[in-house]
Amino acid sequence: MVVCSVVVRRLLAAAPAAPRHVFTGLRWVTSTPVKFTDRKYTDKHEWVQVEGKIGTIGITHYAQDALGDVVYAQLPDPGQEFSQMDECGALESVKAASELYCPVSGKIVSKNTEVEDTPGLINKSCYEKGWLFKLELSKLHELDGLMDEAQYEKFLKTDDH
Template sequence: MVVCSVFRVTSRLARSQLSAQCCSRALYSTEHKPRFYTKKHEWVSVNDNIGTVGISTYAQEALGEVVFVQLPEVGKEVAAGDECGALESVKAAGEVYSPVSGTITDKNSEVESKPALINKSCYEEGWLFRVKLSSPEELKQLMDQATYDKYLEEH
């Protein structure tokens, strides 16, 4: 009887810890939030005035296997269009530009140590950095998914 009670409590604790982890991931997950794109193929998805930034599928495919990532430091102020990082692949190198203005609040340290995450999952695990938006109206200057898809077809 005691064993069953302990098992039930342990099971409930595990579920509550798992749901807490899932909830924190969901807070910044870009899976179900609209993304806005630049003509240089960066994307931003916003939640509570914090933008998560990465590069598009098109960009990571064009780069090829990413082998090095340099990201902006937390606390750095950036303006929309500012160069704030770099990506290198086996066949090319490119700069990363911020799609929005604000202050860097987080960077994906895991992608710095495992650059291939960008190729594996550019919208989820391979995000680059987060920025607290100082001018949310700048999002209106970016392309939504349908406009970006059309842009890719035309270029």
């Protein structure tokens, strides 16, 4: 190992320095997670993340924290249709009960049965494993009226939430 280290040092010392232009155009890659996402948020603390015409819906970290330990989730069934901000379900916690509102209009295509069986997933992983339901969006333009993450973070700092 020592011999290998000495050989590598000598090779590096003897190698000509790479011209500066060799590094032009290279990009650094990082494993640090990017904070901002393409999720959209409502002032009722639901989020929607869209892929094609399918939106995945859940509640925000702020909402799950305010609720406390979620013990029951009543989620909409596939096939049901909702207009934007219609009440579409409910969550109950040890501290409170809260209605769920549909952030965009559409038809429910699936629900997270794991959350129904283990509601605590909402507290543990509200953006990944704790998503609530998926729907096929019927009015994509409604996304324009929702907040992006920066706007939502700013909203949380106001007294309006």
